[in-house]
Each structure stands twice: as structure tokens, then as C-alpha cells.
Amino acid sequence: MENRITVAVDAMGGDNAPFEIIKGAVEAVKERENVSVLLTGQEAIIKKELEAYDYPKERVAILPASQVIETGEPPVAAIKGKKDSSIVVGMKAVRKGEADAFVSAGSSGAILVGGTTIVGRIRGIERAPLAPVIPTRDGFSLLIDCGANVDARASHLVQFAKMGSIYMEHVMGVKNPRVGIVNIGVEEEKGNALVKETYPLLKECKDINFVGSIEAREIPSGAADVIVAEAFVGNVILKLYEGLGSTLISKVKEGMMSTTRSKVGALLVKPALKETLKSFDASRYGGAPLLGLKGLVVKCHGNSKALEVKNSILQCISFKEQEISKKISENIVVPAKEKEEL
Amino acid sequence: MENRITVAVDAMGGDNAPFEIIKGAVEAVKERENVSVLLTGQEAIIKKELEAYDYPKERVAILPASQVIETGEPPVAAIKGKKDSSIVVGMKAVRKGEADAFVSAGSSGAILVGGTTIVGRIRGIERAPLAPVIPTRDGFSLLIDCGANVDARASHLVQFAKMGSIYMEHVMGVKNPRVGIVNIGVEEEKGNALVKETYPLLKECKDINFVGSIEAREIPSGAADVIVAEAFVGNVILKLYEGLGSTLISKVKEGMMSTTRSKVGALLVKPALKETLKSFDASRYGGAPLLGLKGLVVKCHGNSKALEVKNSILQCISFKEQEISKKISENIVVPAKEKEEL
Numbered sequence: 024m025e026n027r028i029t030v031a032v033d034a035m036g037g038d039n040a041p042f043e044i045i046k047g048a049v050e051a052v053k054e055r056e057n058v059s060v061l062l063t064g065q066e067a068i069i070k071k072e073l074e075a076y077d078y079p080k081e082r083v084a085i086l087p088a089s090q091v092i093e094t095g096e097p098p099v100a101a102i103k104g105k106k107d108s109s110i111v112v113g114m115k116a117v118r119k120g121e122a123d124a125f126v127s128a129g130s131s132g133a134i135l136v137g138g139t140t141i142v143g144r145i146r147g148i149e150r151a152p153l154a155p156v157i158p159t160r161d162g163f164s165l166l167i168d169c170g171a172n173v174d175a176r177a178s179h180l181v182q183f184a185k186m187g188s189i190y191m192e193h194v195m196g197v198k199n200p201r202v203g204i205v206n207i208g209v210e211e212e213k214g215n216a217l218v219k220e221t222y223p224l225l226k227e228c229k230d231i232n233f234v235g236s237i238e239a240r241e242i243p244s245g246a247a248d249v250i251v252a253e254a255f256v257g258n259v260i261l262k263l264y265e266g267l268g269s270t271l272i273s274k275v276k277e278g279m280m281s282t283t284r285s286k287v288g289a290l291l292v293k294p295a296l297k298e299t300l301k302s303f304d305a306s307r308y309g310g311a312p313l314l315g316l317k318g319l320v321v322k323c324h325g326n327s328k329a330l331e332v333k334n335s336i337l338q339c340i341s342f343k344e345q346e347i348s349k350k351i352s353e354n355i356v357v358p359a360k361e362k363e364e365l
Numbered sequence: 366m367e368n369r370i371t372v373a374v375d376a377m378g379g380d381n382a383p384f385e386i387i388k389g390a391v392e393a394v395k396e397r398e399n400v401s402v403l404l405t406g407q408e409a410i411i412k413k414e415l416e417a418y419d420y421p422k423e424r425v426a427i428l429p430a431s432q433v434i435e436t437g438e439p440p441v442a443a444i445k446g447k448k449d450s451s452i453v454v455g456m457k458a459v460r461k462g463e464a465d466a467f468v469s470a471g472s473s474g475a476i477l478v479g480g481t482t483i484v485g486r487i488r489g490i491e492r493a494p495l496a497p498v499i500p501t502r503d504g505f506s507l508l509i510d511c512g513a514n515v516d517a518r519a520s521h522l523v524q525f526a527k528m529g530s531i532y533m534e535h536v537m538g539v540k541n542p543r544v545g546i547v548n549i550g551v552e553e554e555k556g557n558a559l560v561k562e563t564y565p566l567l568k569e570c571k572d573i574n575f576v577g578s579i580e581a582r583e584i585p586s587g588a589a590d591v592i593v594a595e596a597f598v599g600n601v602i603l604k605l606y607e608g609l610g611s612t613l614i615s616k617v618k619e620g621m622m623s624t625t626r627s628k629v630g631a632l633l634v635k636p637a638l639k640e641t642l643k644s645f646d647a648s649r650y651g652g653a654p655l656l657g658l659k660g661l662v663v664k665c666h667g668n669s670k671a672l673e674v675k676n677s678i679l680q681c682i683s684f685k686e687q688e689i690s691k692k693i694s695e696n697i698v699v700p701a702k703e704k705e706e707l
Binding site for chain 2: 159160171173174205207208213214215216218238239240241242243244254255256258259260261262263264265266267268269270271272273274275277278279281282284285287288289290291292293294295296297298299300302303
């Protein structure tokens with residue numbers, strides 16, 4: 024028999040909440056019998072939304088939460104101040120073991136802060152990185168860290184490399200994933216102070232398949248499966264990916280609509296082009312996991328539709344089945360300093 | 366009468382040297398009567414190449430240089446060791462005032478090192494940033510710094526903002542250019558330590574049009590004319606721009622070639638699409654200036670063709686006519702520490 028899994032889902036978070044979130048949650052429980060969801064948020068609203076669907080009632084419950092954390096709110100104050108928000112209530116359910124995972128399309132900042140302060144880090148993990156999957160020419164890569172916790176140390180990046188490697192192998196199914204560090208050249212002596220310090224440490228790691236430095240130019244062609252970067256750099260890469268992708272696609276559309284001749288051509292090209300570009304759509308991979316916590320937290324895009332919410336929930340199944348938290352805990356050496364403290 | 370200008374051009378640098386370089390140089394002197402070029406490199410080779418063209422002999426001379434610095438060579442050693450290389454000879458011509466500018470598609474590292482050590486920085490300039498022009502949806506922006514000199518301080522970024530602003534206004538013709546700093550959020554309190562320290566300093570600058578933080582997502586849509594970043598981040602942005610651009614274009618082509626129907630459509634779409642995508646081609650803006658030096662140094666792409674070389678040479682005209690070095694020198698306050706030293 025399959026493992027049962029319970030996922031708390033933030034019904035109030037994201038641009039398309041509650042409609043798309045609840046739709047995605049219902050689709051997930053209908054698709055996989057071993058999944059239960061706990062919808063966190065304003066009970067009356069959630070109940071009303073659920074009326075539209077036919078679904079297995081015993082696997083969809085509501086965890087009432089009266090408050091909503093808005094995207095613009097300062098994260099620390101929001102997590103501390105709104106104890107009855109859908110994010111805090113969902114994360115507490117994970118901490119208490121009532122849920123295995125929490126999925127939210129809400130405020131990134133609040134999710135990052137709540138992940139560390141409510142769910143809590145695995146013993147020995149210094150920082151919990153946000154690790155979205157980004158599309159590449161023929162597949163995808165994991166970009167770790169894209170969180171808000173910038174100015175990382177070398178020891179953080181080493182943990183990111185190991186956690187990312189475990190996640191890619193056991194959740195995303197990439198055998199012996201190639202781990203690269205983002206750099207401004209491929210030679211070992213290149214880089215900023217952080218990369219120069221991290222490089223030899225990664226080279227020494229026996230448990231990862233370190234392929235060295237990769238330049239940002241090579242990321243879209245899939246030069247590494249796990250792309251390690253300090254959060255500021257990772258964030259820039261992720262957002263430029265989104266911005267440049269949409270600008271180029273709109274340029275292509277503009278070009279196709281510019282003459283009568285090209286408009287006719289566009290009609291013929293459209294179906295095939297749509298198929299190809301779909302492979303460059305990040306939403307089909309689900310949201311980004313926040314790794315290294317005592318339970319899984321998944322951050323979906325703010326503009327997530329039901330498909331991404333559903334995929335994010337289903338992604339939690341492999342995470343639990345593969346015992347990722349246990350693997351992270353066993354494989355990542357506890358730094359001497361923290362060992363003493365514990 | 367127009368100002369006369371002499372540009373030293375590295376005939377040996379880049380993937381397409383000497384053919385495309387010399388072709389571009391000849392085209393530049395033919396296009397503008399006030400331009401003279403000094404081709405630096407191996408005399409016999411350059412002479413032979415020149416035989417193919419009809420050009421005003423009095424405005425094309427050869428500055429013999431027997432050595433060539435290869436792309437892979439460690440830059441400092443190359444500049445010190447190869448005194449008779451086309452790069453060192455060209456830069457010395459600028460230092461001695463025999464040339465106003467130096468244009469090269471050769472080793473970036475050697476050009477950056479040579480710029481500072483041979484041409485030399487303007488008094489008070491702490492670092493010479495490399496500032497390429499990148500295409501945006503409806504125009505272009507200046508990305509400053511993309512050099513190899515990473516881990517900058519806040520005072521460096523402030524100088525970059527001012528120099529970039531002067532260059533965009535007086536060479537590229539953008540009135541009152543909007544200056545933004547690359548950040549992971551738009552709120553003033555966001556950022557890494559460097560950005561947090563730099564932000565208030567930029568806000569205080571009366572001589573630039575500071576528009577605050579910009580996220581990488583907004584760069585392609587043209588949210589700022591001058592994009593200030595520490596070199597590691599700038600380098601990542603520049604290279605991801607190149608890599609993602611070519612990956613997406615190849616995906617679009619692949620989609621168009623995937624079915625018979627789409628192949629027919631592709632034929633109709635092609636001319637219009639080519640025109641639109643041309644606006645996203647960086648080479649038409651010429652190379653990237655290395656700013657803050659006692660003379661202009663322009664780094665062209667390694668794979669430059671004649672068009673980029675020609676445009677880079679012509680770009681030097683505005684640089685001289687607008688007295689950019691003088692403007693930089695007058696507008697950028699000499700930091701107190703360096704003032705004492707001088």
C-alpha cells in the first residue's frame with residue numbers, strides 16, 4: 024500500500040486565490056488516492072468554493088485561519104503578528120505533525136521566514152534555501168538558492184549543493200546529478216571571494232557529482248542539474264529568466280503580427296510553436312521547495328494556476344516517500360560549532 | 366570642421382581576426398572622413414589583408430606588434446610578458462596620445478588589466494568598469510559593471526552610476542538617463558549588504574536620475590537606462606542574456622521546423638521575425654566601453670564581425686567629441702583618501 028500523505032494548502036495565498044488554489048487541491052486528491060489536503064484560510068470562503076466540486080470529502084478538510092498575510096507586508100512582522108493567518112496555521116500543522124507538507128502561493132518573504140521560525144530547520148542545517156526548478160533547452164535544472172537570505176557563507180553553499188543533489192536525484196529522478204557553481208569564468212582561480220572559498224570545498228565532497236564552475240551563459244543549455252548560487256545571484260538568475268523569456272516571446276509574437284504575410288504564417292506555426300515553448304514553462308514542474316526543514320514547504324509562483332498547485336501537492340508525495348528530510352539529515356555533516364550547541 | 370580622431374584597432378584579437386577586424390576598420394574610415402585607424406599586429410599579415418580593399422591610405426596605418434595574447438592566457442602575466450603584443454602596443458599608443466581610443470575583440474581579461482595598468486585610470490576613479498549595452502524590448506540599456514574586478518565597494522558603484530549616466534547621455538544620446546541598481550526586491554530595505562550600503566548614497570547623488578532598485582525581471586523591459594551592478598552580478602546578467610536569448614531563439618526555430626504545416630508557416634513568418642529579432646542583437650551597438658580611463662578602450666565581443674568593429678570605432682567619435690573623459694573627471698568627486706595620496 025502506498026504511503027498516505029497530508030498536505031496543508033494555503034487557500035488564501037497568491038494572485039488567483041482562492042479559486043485556482045482550491046481547484047488545484049481538489050484535482051490533486053482526485054488524481055492520487057493517497058493524498059489528503061488541509062485547506063487553510065477563511066472557512067466560509069473555502070466552503071463556498073468547494074461547493075463547485077465533486078470530490079472525496081474524507082480527504083479534504085478545512086483548517087480555519089481568519090487572517091491573510093499580504094504580499095507587501097514585512098515578513099517578520101507578518102509572521103509574528105498574524106498568528107491566525109493561513110500561512111502560520113498551515114506551517115504550525117506541519118510542525119505539529121498534522122501535515123507532512125505545506126504548499127503556498129502567498130508572500131515569499133513570509134514563507135521563507137515562517138519556514139525557518141515555525142517549521143524549523145533540520146538539526147545541523149545552517150540555512151534553508153529556496154530551490155526552484157528552471158527550464159533548460161532539453162530538460163530542467165534546480166537553482167539553489169533563490170531565497171531572501173543573502174550574503175551566504177561557503178559552508179551554506181556546500182549544504183545547498185548536497186541538499187540540491189539529494190532533491191534532484193530522489194524527487195526529480197535525475198541520476199547522479201551534475202552540480203555546478205555559478206561563476207564568471209570556468210577556470211578554478213576565477214570568481215569572487217565566496218566562490219573561490221566554496222570551490223575547493225565542493226571539489227572535496229565525495230557525495231556529490233561536482234562538475235566545477237558554470238557561466239550563466241551555459242545555464243539555459245543545461246550544463247548542470249544542480250546550480251549552486253548565493254541567494255542574491257540566484258534570485259537575479261531566476262527573475263531574469265522570467266523577464267527575458269516573456270520579453271523574447273512577446274518580440275516573437277510582435278514579429279509574427281507585423282505583416283499580412285507573417286500573420287498567415289503565424290496561424291500555421293502557432294500549434295507547433297506552442298508545444299515547443301510549453302517545455303519552457305516553469306509551472307509544470309510545480310513550486311519551489313524550501314529545503315532543509317523538518318517538513319516540506321513548497322512556494323508556488325504568485326500567479327499560480329490550478330495546474331501548478333496540483334503539481335506542487337503531488338511533488339510532496341515523492342518527497343515523503345523518498346524520505347528526503349531523513350536523507351538530508353543523514354547526509355549532511357553537522358558543523359562542529361552547531362554540534363556543540365545542540 | 367569636425368574633430369579628427371585616431372583609433373588604434375587590435376587586428377589580431379577575436380575569433381574572426383584579422384579578416385573581420387580589418388574589414389570593419391576599413392569600413393569605418395570610408396564611412397567617416399575624420400577617422401584614422403592604427404592597426405596593431407603582425408605587419409605582414411595586416412598588409413596582405415589590406416590589399417583586398419580600396420581605402421584612403423593616409424588614414425590607415427600599421428603599428429607593428431609581433432606577439433598575440435591568446436584568450437586563455439592569465440591576463441596579468443600576458444600584459445606583463447608580451448610587451449610587443451597587439452593589445453599592449455595599442456594601449457601604449459593611447460597612453461602616449463598617439464591614439465584617442467583602442468578597440469579590441471581580444472582577451473577580455475587582458476584588456477581589463479591593460480586598461481588599468483597601461484592606459485591608466487582618470488585621477489580619482491577607483492575602478493574602471495566594463496559597460497556593455499544590452500538590448501531591451503524597445504531600446505537598450507547600459508549594464509555597468511561586467512568586468513572581472515569583483516567584490517566592489519559601495520563607493521565604486523556610485524562612481525559606476527555617474528560614469529554610466531554620463532556615457533548614456535552624451536554618447537548614446539539618452540536624455541536624463543534613469544539609473545537603477547540591481548536588487549532582489551524594490552523596497553529600500555531589501556538587498557545584500559553592498560546594495561543596502563549603496564542605495565542611500567545613490568539617492569543622495571544630485572547629478573544622476575536615480576530611480577531606485579530594479580529587479581532582474583524588469584531589465585529586459587527597459588526599467589532603467591543605466592543598470593548598476595557589482596561585476597559578478599553584472600557578468601551573470603550579461604551572460605544569461607546571451608545564453609537564454611540563443612536558447613529561446615533555437616527553441617522557436619525547432620518549433621517551426623517540427624511539422625510540415627509549421628514549416629510552411631515558418632517561410633512566411635521568417636522575414637518579419639528576422640527584423641524584430643534584429644532589434645535584440647547586441648552587436649549593432651558596438652562594443653563595451655571600459656570607462657574611467659585616460660582614453661577610451663572598447664571591448665568588442667570575441668566573435669565580432671566587421672559591423673561591430675566598425676560601430677565600435679565610430680562610437681569613439683562621440684566619446685571624443687563629447688569629451689567624456691573630461692566630463693567624468695569633472696563630475697566625479699575625488700574621494701578624500703585618494704586626494705591626499707595625489
